[in-house]
Amino acid sequence: MSSSMLDLLSFAVFIFFVQRLWIHFTVHRRFPLPPGPKGWPIIGNLFDLPKEKAYFTNRHTALTDSDLLYFNAAGTSMLILNSAEVANDLLVGRWKMYSDRPPLPMAYLAGVDFSFALLSYGDNWRKHRSLLKRELSPLHLPAYQKPQLQESMIKFLHNLLETPQQFESHVHLLFGGTLLSSAYGLSIEDPGDYYLMLVKEAMRAIGEVMIPGTYIVDIFPVLRYLPAWLPGVSFKKKAAQERVFIDGMIHETMSFVKKDMKNGMAKSSIASRQLQKMHDEGTWSEEEETVLRNLLASLYGAGTDTTAATTMNIILGFLLNPDSLKKGQAAVDAALGFDRLPNYGDEGKIPYVDAVVMEALRWQPVVPLSMNLLTIENADIYGGHYIPANTIVLENTWAILHDPATYGEDVDQFRPGRFLNPDGTLNNAVPYPSAAFGYGRRTCPGKSYAQSALWLTVASLLSCFDFSKPVNEKGEEIHLSVDYIDGLITHPSTFECIIRPRSKVVERLIRQKREQQVLS
Numbered sequence: 001m002s003s004s005m006l007d008l009l010s011f012a013v014f015i016f017f018v019q020r021l022w023i024h025f026t027v028h029r030r031f032p033l034p035p036g037p038k039g040w041p042i043i044g045n046l047f048d049l050p051k052e053k054a055y056f057t058n059r060h061t062a063l064t065d066s067d068l069l070y071f072n073a074a075g076t077s078m079l080i081l082n083s084a085e086v087a088n089d090l091l092v093g094r095w096k097m098y099s100d101r102p103p104l105p106m107a108y109l110a111g112v113d114f115s116f117a118l119l120s121y122g123d124n125w126r127k128h129r130s131l132l133k134r135e136l137s138p139l140h141l142p143a144y145q146k147p148q149l150q151e152s153m154i155k156f157l158h159n160l161l162e163t164p165q166q167f168e169s170h171v172h173l174l175f176g177g178t179l180l181s182s183a184y185g186l187s188i189e190d191p192g193d194y195y196l197m198l199v200k201e202a203m204r205a206i207g208e209v210m211i212p213g214t215y216i217v218d219i220f221p222v223l224r225y226l227p228a229w230l231p232g233v234s235f236k237k238k239a240a241q242e243r244v245f246i247d248g249m250i251h252e253t254m255s256f257v258k259k260d261m262k263n264g265m266a267k268s269s270i271a272s273r274q275l276q277k278m279h280d281e282g283t284w285s286e287e288e289e290t291v292l293r294n295l296l297a298s299l300y301g302a303g304t305d306t307t308a309a310t311t312m313n314i315i316l317g318f319l320l321n322p323d324s325l326k327k328g329q330a331a332v333d334a335a336l337g338f339d340r341l342p343n344y345g346d347e348g349k350i351p352y353v354d355a356v357v358m359e360a361l362r363w364q365p366v367v368p369l370s371m372n373l374l375t376i377e378n379a380d381i382y383g384g385h386y387i388p389a390n391t392i393v394l395e396n397t398w399a400i401l402h403d404p405a406t407y408g409e410d411v412d413q414f415r416p417g418r419f420l421n422p423d424g425t426l427n428n429a430v431p432y433p434s435a436a437f438g439y440g441r442r443t444c445p446g447k448s449y450a451q452s453a454l455w456l457t458v459a460s461l462l463s464c465f466d467f468s469k470p471v472n473e474k475g476e477e478i479h480l481s482v483d484y485i486d487g488l489i490t491h492p493s494t495f496e497c498i499i500r501p502r503s504k505v506v507e508r509l510i511r512q513k514r515e516q517q518v519l520s
């Protein structure tokens with residue numbers, strides 16, 4: 001290294017420490033960091049970070065009078081927001097500073113940088129978001145997505161009738177299959193479908209390269225420039241292996257649509273409609289197609305496990321609180337009678353169904369510690385506390401939705417009735433659990449789609465089936481012991497449930513509808 005380079009480097013180090021000292025003696029004296037456990041030199045709170053159920057632990061570690069909890073994980077600042085008030089103040093009120101995503105070097109090496117959900121906030125993100133809005137806004141749902149969900153629901157109910165013990169797999173097929181059909185026009189008939197396996201493999205790969213703290217390149221990003229043959233750089237080999245599945249999902253699905261469009265056989269889908277629109281309006285370009293392709297590839301991952309896990313929570317809620325099942329069935333029967341299945345024309349007419357959806361989103365939020373949002377360049381001062389630049393901000397959705405002051409003392413129970421007035425109408429004084437979908441600019445763009453999908457699922461399950469706990473050889477109910485599996489999306493561990501059609505009439509209705517569907 002030349003002496004001028006060394007001089008420059010020494011100067012940069014000098015400036016860095018002067019800046020640190022200045023912050024320490026001026027800013028921190030007036031504005032301390034938010035409360036948090038006292039850390040060790042250099043490693044800070046690295047060993048204080050909860051290894052599992054962080055959302056729960058963070059709420060309970062939060063120091064008395066503050067809803068902020070601060071960790072310094074070996075130099076990386078992390079801030080947990082434990083109340084709706086601070087989440088609103090920062091993520092909504094100061095969205096310009098709190099809408100980014102942190103860099104994920106390992107995930108990028110494996111090709112996950114395609115994902116809309118991980119894009120940095122800016123023009124490219126806006127382009128993706130407005131395209132999605134065209135297809136998933138509440139205004140557009142009735143044209144394409146709702147008829148699609150209605151179709152898939154018949155297949156789902158029929159599957160439950162045939163093999164009720166495989167209900168978990170049927171739930172995944174319902175939401176995954178519908179999204180693949182909506183996005184690409186794919187008809188997914190069974191869990192072994194080629195495209196379904198392709199996206200599932202890609203999801204597994206994405207999950208593996210995004211496990212925090214697993215790959216050294218995530219701690220020292222500069223290592224990504226080293227050649228793969230060097231010792232200690234095996235993460236590059238792993239990234240290349242997983243990239244095959246991830247690229248496969250992005251490209252093969254889109255190739256399927258383009259081939260069918262060329263042959264004039266393409267079914268209506270987001271891909272076919274948007275590609276056709278680009279060609280009709282003369283706006284097609286490689287770049288526009290890439291935006292569409294990457295956006296669509298993000299939907300399965302963001303939309304399947306979230307809705308499926310919420311549905312599993314609903315079934316679990318019915319088992320743990322059979323009274324909610326009885327009340328729900330009575331409400332659906334009163335609105336529909338006994339000679340037809342629910343449809344979207346019934347939306348808004350059965351408050352108990354809305355209450356079940358809201359309660360499931362609140363009771364076990366499937367993203368309990370919402371994704372990371374990062375202050376971009378600037379530090380911030382909030383509530384008398386100094387928040388350093390580049391802080392990873394995590395919103396504790398679980399804590400927000402388990403606040404007894406908002407939802408009552410029995411927040412840990414599944415009780416849809418908390419959202420209802422005594423006369424059975426919706427009680428607007430109890431807030432909708434919107435925190436389940438995030439705050440600010442990065443709030444979930446699939447919210448309306450998810451709500452509609454869950455609404456029809458709940459109405460259909462209540463109308464058609466009975467759910468009960470499994471029994472032992474003496475006919476006694478077996479105690480349900482269900483744990484929650486942490487991950488990008490939290491879901492209940494596998495549990496058993498007895499599912500039976502409520503009547504011969506409903507059984508016949510489902511079979512008739514399915515037969516018509518297969519013949520058409």
Ligand code: HEM
Pocket residue numbers: 116117118119136298299302303304306307310366367370371372436437438439441442443444445446447449450
């Ligand atoms: C019960 C169902 C769902 C829940 C609870 C849920 C929740 C969330 C949450 C908490 C976020 C992060 C928000 C933030 O960063 O602050 C998110 C982002 C996202 N969700 Fe959902 N989601 C659901 C269903 C869906 C569906 C069905 C789709 C698509 C059809 C979808 C697409 C997305 C996308 C693309 C993002 C990334 C947005 C961005 O980064 O700008 N989600 N969702």
